[in-house]
Amino acid sequence: MTGRYVACASHKKGELRSWVEPISIKAGRMIAKELLGSAPIRFWVLPILLMIGIVAPPILWGAQGLPIYSVLYLAFGMHLLFPKSLRQYHGAEHKVFSYKGLITQIRIKRIQKASIVNRGCSTNVIVVYFTSVVLITLILLATPIGLADAMMIASYSALAPAIVTERLVKHWPKHYILPASAFLQRHITTSEPEDRHVRAAIKSYGLLAEKEFPHRIRRMKKEGKKKLAIVDVTIIPVGTEGPSVSDYVASIQEVLQSYEGKITFQLTPMSTLIEGELPVLFEVIQAIHEVPFKNGIKRVATNIRIDDRRDKQQTMESKVASVQSKLVQ
Secondary structure (H helix, E strand, C coil): CCCCEEEEEEEECCEEEEEEEECCHHHHHHHHHHHHHHCCCHHHHHHHHHHHHHHHHHHHHCCCCCCCCHHHHHHHHHHHHCCHHHHHHHHHHHHHHHCCCCCCHHHHHHHHCCCCCCCCCCHHHHHHHHHHHHHHHHHHHCCCCCHHHHHHHHHHHCHHHHHCHHHHCCCCCHHHHHHHHHHHHHHHHCCCCCHHHHHHHHHHHHHHHHHHCHHHHHHHHHHCCCCEEEEEEEEEEECCCCCCCHHHHHHHHHHHHCCECCEEEEECCCCEEEEEEHHHHHHHHHHHHCHHHHCCCCEEEEEEEEECCCCCCCCHHHHHHHHHHHHHC
């Protein structure tokens, strides 16, 4: 999320899906849908139990239920209860924003090595809120106010400093807020992401970049003219149960489709042709080489031919067109 837009990328049944929307009620609903759809059962059960704890005792037994401000504890505390998958997406987001270079899929390995701690993380708000609750409660206990009233006043009053967390981290409270937040980020609110989590974060960042600073994207595209190469790849799984390998070829094509926008590829009866920037091609080759192994094969033979021309720009289409033009002559 940035100043005007919010972007999201996530995996549904193995497919990377993404969207970007202006910050609005609609975007809020879409975010809630993403979170609730990927959340474990406790994210549904805890709010229900909390509401029962607040409402049921006064109605059923005339007894004091849980205080209403418990809702605030749950709202802020949910951030600390993320399941592993959400923590990994959160960690991937942090690495993308921590990385100082150009954010592209080509540099995914470098991005993965970036810091998982982010100075602007929403974990700062959690630190400020709960710390404020404790401090205000302790201050109020020095007065004739009882513990229950002190906690109630503190719980609502702590919203004020939480709202201005961004300002607080620019002044002396940052010496406590940032180290405490960094500790939580390393051990509780994030986890080391896998490739797919980082790819989703890069995709989401790219969508935001197109909306928030398109002039930079256009400039980078203009300055960074692509140098394309072409590879001819044949992947042979050794030790299959029968002579047909079409299932493996289909799985490889699915992997290639996940690189849409980065490469152009063409399936032929004998091999697959892939066109793209050389660093991307090597990454793609490694990814498709792994496909048979992931399907239970113990040995894979991969043949690779690379056509990398540096004196002029060439593509698969231009090579074919060049030959066809001579045939016409």
